Amino acid sequence: MPHCHTLIAALRQQGCRLTPQREMIVEALAHGGCHMTAEEVLEIVRQKTQAVNITTVYRTLDLLVERGLATRTDLGEGRIVYATIRHGPHLHLVCRCCGRVIEADASLLALLGETIHDRYGFTPQLEHIALYGVCRECNETRNT
């Protein structure tokens, strides 16, 4: 897991203390997919030890986001997900039917971002956004 070592080194460089909890949380996040909730991170860590509290998970994830090492995306409907920066920009396609999350290429948004900037003077943060809709499978099920 070379990536999580990078993150841990970065934390140390920034003057943050390294604790077993932080290491495990970073490792869990680095192992996981592109969108993990705090609860999911905790579950993975709990496979190793019970000695981590959900509060610490939240605090560590926030720390990573503050330090620019992770991103936080609000998928709406109470779902807040985190990912390490290694998981580059992407677009979350969230199915309202089955809850599945598809990761799409964020470059699809580049043109949109420019247009919005030109027209409204608004600079959208398009690194990790979520769009709701219905996935292929659910669409097919519906029409059956």
Add this chain to the structure above:
Amino acid sequence: MPHCHTLIAALRQQGCRLTPQREMIVEALAHGGCHMTAEEVLEIVRQKTQAVNITTVYRTLDLLVERGLATRTDLGEGRIVYATIRHGPHLHLVCRCCGRVIEADASLLALLGETIHDRYGFTPQLEHIALYGVCRECNETRNT
């Protein structure tokens, strides 16, 4: 306020009972902008009477959404906003700095929607979506 009469008529047609509370809530939503929280709807209704409860506002707004007369958009960060269907499709540009919400033309998204559909088989619901970023004013303030 012809629009709220249409909505009220539609509710009645669908077999819903008309109460003073429902009428006032519908009227408030129709008067308001394109993104009102339940709390904001309540405030407007309260200018007329104290005899409405936030619970009823939530229930009525949910009713309108169920019946297809209003939309519900989760702007993230706990902000859920409602609008009547008369407020056609639009894009919410939410400033992370000042919280301001700019309404943009939803047609900007049409091409994106098609591309996503073709490439991922995912049908995005682009009627009322939210994008986060920084507005022109906050950008200028930052650079001063």
Add this chain to the structure above:
DNA sequence: TTCCTTGCAAAGGCTTTGCACACCG
């Protein structure tokens, strides 16, 4: 030793639910 981190419990904010009473149709 210093003071950053952690865990626990409790608070917070927003939304939903249970239940008895009210009132529309």
Add this chain to the structure above:
DNA sequence: CGGTGTGCAAAGCCTTTGCAAGGAA
């Protein structure tokens, strides 16, 4: 009158905060 709608209070859910104890450096 029957059954839907309302208000109140309380519960739920996820996240944050306060505070004392623990442990990294």
